[in-house]
Amino acid sequence: MNKTISNTSVTTSVSELTKVALIVALYVVVTAWFAVFSFGAIQLRMSEMFNYLALYHKRYVLAVTLGVVFANFMSPTWMLDVPIGGLATFLVLILCRAATKNISNQIVKMAVTAVIFALSMFTVAGQLSIVLDLPFFYTWLTVGLGELLSMTVGGFFVYILSKKIDLSK
Amino acid sequence: MNNSLIIGQYVPGNSLIHRLDPRTKITVIFFFVFIVFFANNVVSYSILTLFAIACIVTSRVPIRFIAKGLTPVWFLIIFTFILHLIVTKEGTVLLEILGFKIYSGGVIQGFAISMRFFLLILVTSLLTLTTTPIEITDAIEEMLHPLKKLKFPVHELALMMSISLRFIPTLMQETEKISKAQASRGVDFKTGPIKERIKAIVPLLIPLFISAFKRAEELAMAMEARGYQGGEGRTKLRELKIEKRDMLIFVLFVFVIAGLFYFRSW
Numbered sequence: 001m002n003k004t005i006s007n008t009s010v011t012t013s014v015s016e017l018t019k020v021a022l023i024v025a026l027y028v029v030v031t032a033w034f035a036v037f038s039f040g041a042i043q044l045r046m047s048e049m050f051n052y053l054a055l056y057h058k059r060y061v062l063a064v065t066l067g068v069v070f071a072n073f074m075s076p077t078w079m080l081d082v083p084i085g086g087l088a089t090f091l092v093l094i095l096c097r098a099a100t101k102n103i104s105n106q107i108v109k110m111a112v113t114a115v116i117f118a119l120s121m122f123t124v125a126g127q128l129s130i131v132l133d134l135p136f137f138y139t140w141l142t143v144g145l146g147e148l149l150s151m152t153v154g155g156f157f158v159y160i161l162s163k164k165i166d167l168s169k
Numbered sequence: 170m171n172n173s174l175i176i177g178q179y180v181p182g183n184s185l186i187h188r189l190d191p192r193t194k195i196t197v198i199f200f201f202v203f204i205v206f207f208a209n210n211v212v213s214y215s216i217l218t219l220f221a222i223a224c225i226v227t228s229r230v231p232i233r234f235i236a237k238g239l240t241p242v243w244f245l246i247i248f249t250f251i252l253h254l255i256v257t258k259e260g261t262v263l264l265e266i267l268g269f270k271i272y273s274g275g276v277i278q279g280f281a282i283s284m285r286f287f288l289l290i291l292v293t294s295l296l297t298l299t300t301t302p303i304e305i306t307d308a309i310e311e312m313l314h315p316l317k318k319l320k321f322p323v324h325e326l327a328l329m330m331s332i333s334l335r336f337i338p339t340l341m342q343e344t345e346k347i348s349k350a351q352a353s354r355g356v357d358f359k360t361g362p363i364k365e366r367i368k369a370i371v372p373l374l375i376p377l378f379i380s381a382f383k384r385a386e387e388l389a390m391a392m393e394a395r396g397y398q399g400g401e402g403r404t405k406l407r408e409l410k411i412e413k414r415d416m417l418i419f420v421l422f423v424f425v426i427a428g429l430f431y432f433r434s435w
């Protein structure tokens with residue numbers, strides 16, 4: 001009996017491990033494939049949609065954080081983007097999970113997540129302000145609005161995706 | 170859309186920099202990023218620039234790869250320089266164009282900030298140019314090793330990273346395949362109204378997610394069947410080792426730091 005329980009536990013953890021790993025790979029692929037999906041003057045970061053996955057299962061908090069770390073290694077400023085981006089994503093995803101815990105409506109949950117992510121762009125603004133001495137509040141506003149736009153489009157994809165795939169399993 | 174992907178743009182080679190332990194490279198670069206903010210005059214910036222040039226020359230990475238890494242940030246460097254020319258109003262007036270006064274302080278400040286950013290990118294890109302992603306993963310695992318005592322799943326984290334690296338090219342091919350399959354059915358990703366183009370991405374994303382989850386389950390089963398029991402007792406194919414050359418680099422870098430702090434007070 002014990003052996004069966006132990007085996008099940010190993011299978012579950014291995015399955016969790018591989019799911020996280022594959023979502024990390026998928027994050028990097030989507031980031032690179034769509035790079036910046038451009039619609040003329042409007043540019044969207046497609047990989048932002050992965051942030052919503054954390055609302056469905058806590059495993060995606062780690063998956064998206066690692067995805068950000070990997071994807072940021074492709075950036076010329078990786079030395080700042082990897083630790084700051086990774087840590088900020090991890091903390092904001094935990095915050096989003098906590099903030100939306102008692103919200104049952106999926107769209108409201110997503111809207112709250114989008115706003116939190118847009119506000120969290122102070123990390124990027126701070127980074128740009130320290131390294132390039134750019135004005136903090138103006139940078140925060142522009143980066144935050146860009147993030148909100150990317151998250152809105154990303155929310156549309158994840159909403160449709162969640163109707164086709166059970167992301168909580 | 171991008172159809173080729175090299176994580177970190179690794180350039181194969183056998184130079185001293187290539188052969189350094191990845192932990193040495195990560196440590197030196199980490200401290201370089203930190204000390205670059207302490208440079209405050211021509212001499213201290215020159216010391217850091219000389220160190221960066223010495224590293225690049227030793228790495229024998231062709232200049233075109235370094236230049237490629239700088240391409241996306243040229244705009245940012247120039248923009249920052251111009252912004253400081255306009256905003257900083259210190260020192261003497263050097264030039265006046267259409268009512269805009271350019272001060273000597275603005276030129277110095279703009280040059281210093283742009284140089285700092287340029288040096289950061291130059292040195293940090295050397296890690297990814299001379300180290301394979303799997304070496305970086307191994308180094309991260311080793312560097313996080315002390316956290317094992319705090320029950321931090323270091324092995325699992327490293328394994329996840331290795332699996333991800335293994336599957337990135339596979340999923341990339343999958344994306345290309347699905348994209349072509351959808352395009353042959355008439356899906357147009359490149360033209361048309363924004364709404365239609367956003368909608369067109371859905372038939373690409375759904376099969377991609379399904380495929381990733383399917384692969385994850387198959388892989389878990391395969392690992393289970395081969396008796397995977399976690400990190401305990403597992404041996405490594407590649408063992409990391411600090412050699413004399415790593416110590417030499419550390420000593421040289423200590424001299425760079427000492428020189429920087431000595432000359433910054435000049």
